[in-house]
Amino acid sequence: MNIHLFEKMQQDGHLSQASAEKLRNAAATKLFSLHWELKTILYLGVLLLSGGLGILVYKNIDTIGHQVILAAIAAGCAGCFYYCYKHRNPFSWQKVAAPTPFFDYILLLGCLLFITFITYLQGAYAVFANHYGTVAFIPLVVLWFSAYYFDHIGILSLAITNLAAWLGVNVSPYGITEDIFLKDGRLINTGAFLGIALCVADYLSHHFNKKAHFGFTYRNFGTHIIFISCLAGMFSSGIGLSISEGNQYFLWFTILVVGAWWFLKDAFKHNSFYFLLIVSLYSYLGVSYAVLHLLIWVDDIGAFYAGILYFIASAIALIAFLVKANKKIKHAGL
């Protein structure tokens, strides 16, 4: 904070003596915080350690033996959970602060070790035989429970991605773009339902006021998944306007439009410009694809010009809309 700025304001008579004194104190006691640097090192350390141990075990599997490794993983996992259980703040349906700076990381490590444990058990002994669903489901329950019991948003996102994996959809926030052109209609349907379910979870979190601060995470994943599913559904439907032969192009387009309308209304209601923007951009992508679809169908040089003019005009219109919406919302938060 620039103290000279406030000195000048005090001279101009905008600040009282007491406030100026407070500001001076704050400036004098300002510390150089290494918080983010240290946390990053800690996080990278956990990442390297778990990766390194993984490879180490993989390479020496013949000499160590499965039981020893499994026991070591189980011991580590149990140790992490024991630490968390010991140090946790009392459970509450509201936000609970982490008791120590390391709590979040140890819990994360414990959960990751648990997933490794289950996967390993299956890999080495095929304990669950062909029930791959169970292999994914057990960690899912543990993750969800840990997220709520110890109040950890990171574990919650891990649980959501695991749920998606269990359902067969890959929804890692960036990895999702790789799968956008999935041709498998079943996966797209699953994705759409998952997205809706996550948005319902957000609604319920707020409605019953149980861990309401988890709402944003549900909603963020849910919104992205719904729209990406709609777009994937549209893109994977063939060119052509026939409704027959199982072409679901119109279905997805309708869902996209209805979804956009509903989410936009909701974004205004919650004063969230972030959602307004992502919903606008996704729907813009969808509508533009529909327009191009139509123009390709017309197949004429005039249509080509029309397409270019469409993009210029629609981008201008969208900017006007966003600027106007911003005036209405006036809020930059999430």
Next chain:
Amino acid sequence: MLAYNKSQLDNQEVVAAAEKAYKHQYITVEEKDSILAAYPVELYTPNIFLRIGIFILTGIICLFSLGLLVLMTLDSNDKEKAFGALLVFFGVAGYIAGELLIKGKHHYKSGADDALIYFSAICIYSAAVIFYDQPYNERGLSLVALVLGIYVSLRFAGMLATAAAYLALMYFLLNVTHSPWVGMAASLGCYLLALRIKNKYYENNSLVLQAASLLGLYAAGNYYVVREHLEIVQPIYWITTALLPLVYIFLGVYKKDRVLLRVGLALVAAAVFTIRHYNSVAPLEVVMTLGGLAMIAIAYGLIRYLKTPRNGFTSEEQEEDQEAALQLESLIIAQTFNRGGAPREGIEFGGGTGGGGGASGEY
């Protein structure tokens, strides 16, 4: 030189500081309102999300306008020259539009003004590439980029332009001489220059230049870069490779300079990779495990040690927007750990990552 109205920028700074002070309850609401009334801000600076949206959409408008005119002039005789002329036209038009937005509508980093200015700069540079084609001259082109970068940095305080100008300078030097010492000296010069920029309107440019020149200084003296790209093999570069990050960190802590500190920390990784590339002391997994353990131990020790502030350092958080940071962290966790955690989705559904064509943008 700056295109924006300086007294308006001053007012914006005052208002931002007052709102921050009010958020921390150093000043009362009456005081805040009185300051807000005394320092009116007419600049149009929307929030970051709107800025991103406007930036993307303005880019779309510019590109498709260019596409439209290219289509209309396609059947001229000398296509290349015609395209170059069109680029110059768009460069000038984009620049004028940007200036008008800033002068008339008081846009300041609204997404529209920066998009127009960068579009215009790219157009002019591309036109230079087309017209400068015979004989192809990399030195001349990097000088063009350097001049454009410096101009946009000074006129619009563009941060990307500052980084581009630095890169152009380095590229120019690389084409003149292959000596790493020249690159290092030039980077050091840029860094010292950046430290001397005390003009507050260029504060961010100074930070960008500091970070870029520190990275460049290291890259120029890095053993791997020197050996593989400049084809010079001399053991002296081992010293710069191993010691520079430590020097950065030491100076960063000593001077409480965040740029030095962060760049130094990041470069430790680069130094380790470089050393491992030529001298494999231990297998990768052992290095990873030991490195991870060491990092956890160091971070753990320092967090504990600095819990009560010492010498002006603390490991506690200061004035940060916690909620946003937490959400970001959760996304990173989900991103980095997901692949390992998701058990064999492929077996069940035979899902594939089939690559479809980019269907959204153009025909």
